[in-house]
Amino acid sequence: EMSPEERQFQERINDEIKIEPKNWMPDAYRKTLIRQISQHAHSEIVGMLPEGNWLTRAPTLKRKLQLMAKIQDEAGHGLYLYSAMETLGADRDEEIDKLHDGRAKYSSIFNYPTLNWADMGTIGWLVDGAAIVNQVPLQRTSYGPYARAMVRVCKEESFHQRQGYQILLTMMQEGTDDQKAMVQDSINRFWWPSLMMFGPSDENSPNSAQSMAWKIKRHSNDELRQRFLDQTVPQLELLGCTAPDPDLKYNQETGHYEFGEIDWQEFFDVVKGNGPCNRERVEARRSAIDNGAWVREAAVAYAAKRQRKAA
Numbered sequence: 001e002m003s004p005e006e007r008q009f010q011e012r013i014n015d016e017i018k019i020e021p022k023n024w025m026p027d028a029y030r031k032t033l034i035r036q037i038s039q040h041a042h043s044e045i046v047g048m049l050p051e052g053n054w055l056t057r058a059p060t061l062k063r064k065l066q067l068m069a070k071i072q073d074e075a076g077h078g079l080y081l082y083s084a085m086e087t088l089g090a091d092r093d094e095e096i097d098k099l100h101d102g103r104a105k106y107s108s109i110f111n112y113p114t115l116n117w118a119d120m121g122t123i124g125w126l127v128d129g130a131a132i133v134n135q136v137p138l139q140r141t142s143y144g145p146y147a148r149a150m151v152r153v154c155k156e157e158s159f160h161q162r163q164g165y166q167i168l169l170t171m172m173q174e175g176t177d178d179q180k181a182m183v184q185d186s187i188n189r190f191w192w193p194s195l196m197m198f199g200p201s202d203e204n205s206p207n208s209a210q211s212m213a214w215k216i217k218r219h220s221n222d223e224l225r226q227r228f229l230d231q232t233v234p235q236l237e238l239l240g241c242t243a244p245d246p247d248l249k250y251n252q253e254t255g256h257y258e259f260g261e262i263d264w265q266e267f268f269d270v271v272k273g274n275g276p277c278n279r280e281r282v283e284a285r286r287s288a289i290d291n292g293a294w295v296r297e298a299a300v301a302y303a304a305k306r307q308r309k310a311a
């Protein structure tokens, strides 16, 4: 039996009217959103680390500026999302603590190392490409502040995707044999992890049914994964590269690409904290917070001093 508030809430959702911070909402809806938005924010922030690794080794000044701008955008997305999360009554410091002690998740993709310069291209192309496919429908998610945050985020992700693809195109069209080999090596390493970004298959996705009913999620994990693959394979072919998937093929009848079995054991290992870089990533975030403590303390002390003076 639904309570009157609950019925009204679900009617709003059915009518495509956004839920706003001051509206009544079920506890579980609030909790699910805090979980998803905080994980999304953590991903943006941790996602700066693999690319930050190459800032000092970008091949030209132009590439360095582009990469720096992109990484700063990710920081902005993270802060934007933490603010959206706070409208639900969540505490930012508490949620960040959960990231630091392993209670909160962030996207599996950022637990892989960035080993060569082509990885900067591949991350923009595949990782931001996957992020766009996931986030475009989130512009229509039922919670207003999250939906509106996605509008700007998606615009910036489009720039990221293109700058990444352009790095790879340049290497493939104008590069040496070694540079072309670097691109293929990078694609070989990031291909499967990018497909894993969409989460477990629909039959193993415990949150999907409720999140779809609440219109937090507008499409299933497998649907979005397929959409990403269909738009990415022609771009792969234009590069003149191949996917590390012998089963990848176009199905004339369905109009979709078919792909091989994802290594779900690898996915769950990475999500549980045992990927190649999980410890390093969390440690980098933890030490950033620790090293910045004096700045925050100084700002608070200064504000208190000014307040005393004014009084």
Ligand code: FAQ
Residues within 6 Å of the ligand: 035, 036, 039, 040, 041, 043, 044, 047, 048, 074, 105, 106, 107, 108, 109, 123, 127, 128, 131, 134, 196, 197, 198, 199, 200, 204, 205, 206, 207, 208, 211, 217, 221, 271
């Ligand atoms: N990694 O029941 P479901 C970016 C967890 S883009 C780690 O299907 P749900 C931009 C999931 O949390 C990346 N964990 O879950 C950028 C759940 O665990 P829980 C961030 C994953 O929530 C680009 C459990 O598995 N984007 O950062 C992953 O309904 C370049 C069961 O799964 C977003 O977060 C995974 N890949 O669907 C930045 C988008 N997949 O919490 C820098 C918003 C699943 O119950 C550089 N999020 N899990 O303990 C979403 O759309 C959803 O949360 C999904 C997962 C689709 C990710």
